[in-house]
Amino acid sequence: MVVTTERDEMTWYKCEACGLMFDDQSDARQHEENCDAEEPSYIQ
Ligand SMILES: [Zn+2]
Secondary structure, three states, X not given: OEEEEEEOOEEXXXXXXXXXXXXXXXXXXXXXXXXXXXXXXXXX
């Protein structure tokens, strides 16, 4: 899930699953689609 966060008077878009931050919402959403952190299917 992408969450917005304010830092240094800027809005950042953060991938909640892995903590990566983006300054562009579309970048964050694109990352989210490919983020492995949200897919725990191969956790042993
Ligand atoms: Zn991520």
